[in-house]
Amino acid sequence: MNKFVKDQIGKLQPSATLAINEESNRLKKSGKKIYKFGFGQSPFPVPESIVSKLKNNAEKHTYLPMQGLETLRSAVADHLNKNNDNDFKKEDIIIGPGTKELMFLIQIAFKGEILLPAPSWVSYYPQAIIGQNKVHWIKTESDNNWFPTAEALIKKIKTLKNKNILLFINSPNNPSGTVCKNLKEIAEVAKKYNLIILSDEIYSRLTFNDQYKSISNYYPEGTIVSTGLSKWCGAGGWRLGFFALPEHLKDLKESLKILCSESFTSVSAPIQYAAVEAYKGNHTAYLEATKKILSFTGNYVYDNLKSNKINVSKPEGGFYLFPEFNNAKFSSSTEMCKDILNKTGVALLPGSDFGMDKTRMLARLSYTDFEGNGFLQHILGGKKLDKADLEKFAPNIVNGVLTLKEWSNSL
Numbered sequence: 001m002n003k004f005v006k007d008q009i010g011k012l013q014p015s016a017t018l019a020i021n022e023e024s025n026r027l028k029k030s031g032k033k034i035y036k037f038g039f040g041q042s043p044f045p046v047p048e049s050i051v052s053k054l055k056n057n058a059e060k061h062t063y064l065p066m067q068g069l070e071t072l073r074s075a076v077a078d079h080l081n082k083n084n085d086n087d088f089k090k091e092d093i094i095i096g097p098g099t100k101e102l103m104f105l106i107q108i109a110f111k112g113e114i115l116l117p118a119p120s121w122v123s124y125y126p127q128a129i130i131g132q133n134k135v136h137w138i139k140t141e142s143d144n145n146w147f148p149t150a151e152a153l154i155k156k157i158k159t160l161k162n163k164n165i166l167l168f169i170n171s172p173n174n175p176s177g178t179v180c181k182n183l184k185e186i187a188e189v190a191k192k193y194n195l196i197i198l199s200d201e202i203y204s205r206l207t208f209n210d211q212y213k214s215i216s217n218y219y220p221e222g223t224i225v226s227t228g229l230s231k232w233c234g235a236g237g238w239r240l241g242f243f244a245l246p247e248h249l250k251d252l253k254e255s256l257k258i259l260c261s262e263s264f265t266s267v268s269a270p271i272q273y274a275a276v277e278a279y280k281g282n283h284t285a286y287l288e289a290t291k292k293i294l295s296f297t298g299n300y301v302y303d304n305l306k307s308n309k310i311n312v313s314k315p316e317g318g319f320y321l322f323p324e325f326n327n328a329k330f331s332s333s334t335e336m337c338k339d340i341l342n343k344t345g346v347a348l349l350p351g352s353d354f355g356m357d358k359t360r361m362l363a364r365l366s367y368t369d370f371e372g373n374g375f376l377q378h379i380l381g382g383k384k385l386d387k388a389d390l391e392k393f394a395p396n397i398v399n400g401v402l403t404l405k406e407w408s409n410s411l
């Protein structure tokens, strides 16, 4: 242990993702073709009307209220209430520099224990450790779409002495690309045992069947809704996300506000003004087109990978798949990903980074390695997609999947 580093920080391990990225860069420098299937970023440009609002507000330079711009909070509350049966008010909304930062601060404020479904997004666990909150994993299976069943949840809760429990649910899911089908059932358990749910809805507007339902509808008093600009409007680098907290969790909200003011103060002013347009404007055509591309691309990858050697769930939202290579035999999923990278140039992230047992040959595949703008312009008029479009606008997807399949067949 380093004498200048706190114990819980010193214990954090660099993620295997880092090793894969370093290896990708090394191979790329040596001239090898790399398929960037490890990257979790929207390939599309930010809608023009939102960019234009940002330009027009570049002169906004003062600090804004610590909870966020009032007009933005109203727009966000209206948006949530319109798309779900919520009743959020602007006072319930906190704007942050990305939801990751708000999740980090809630781990600092929250006193209790954390329940994470395995698999889960890579940052929940280290953030909980930094916040000194104990983490408990709940196993899930592809048969249940990679979400916890009510029975598994109850079984786990019964083993915990601490009754202050924060459960993370992320649907559509990173890494599995699936949508939770038993939200109501999970909500009922949460209600019975007084859990707090952090509903990470960062991919909600990228639900392919358009029928997104938030768990906050079934358990409004105990659910924190977390979402923002990063995924649906291609603005990850703008850093704007928000939490909607129900009245019932007022104390947590007040503490979170203090942590916001003592850390980032307020989100960049021009970005907040631009975000008003993101939530007030009509972006249906953009969303329909981007979802059509993502769904077509995801299904192409799924159809081409799924076999008796590769288990994979059908993509339902977001931009990931979570294949399991049944006939691969490596000491860990990290070793498998290194082998795939070295032999094929396809960069994937090991399942162990998402809380899965390292001996399961799982990896996260992101199907966003293409230039989104050209693809988007091509289909904005409502054109039907076919394989030729994918070959033209997303050749790395077509070639990367082919080489990955060949790798799996060669085992």
Ligand SMILES: Cc1ncc(COP(=O)(O)O)c(C=O)c1O
Residues within 6 Å of the ligand: 040, 097, 098, 099, 100, 101, 121, 170, 174, 200, 202, 227, 228, 229, 230, 236, 239, 240, 241
């Ligand atoms: C599941 C999930 N939650 C949260 C985030 C963080 O998003 P933000 O850009 O709002 O910090 C990501 C980004 O990769 C994510 O995949």
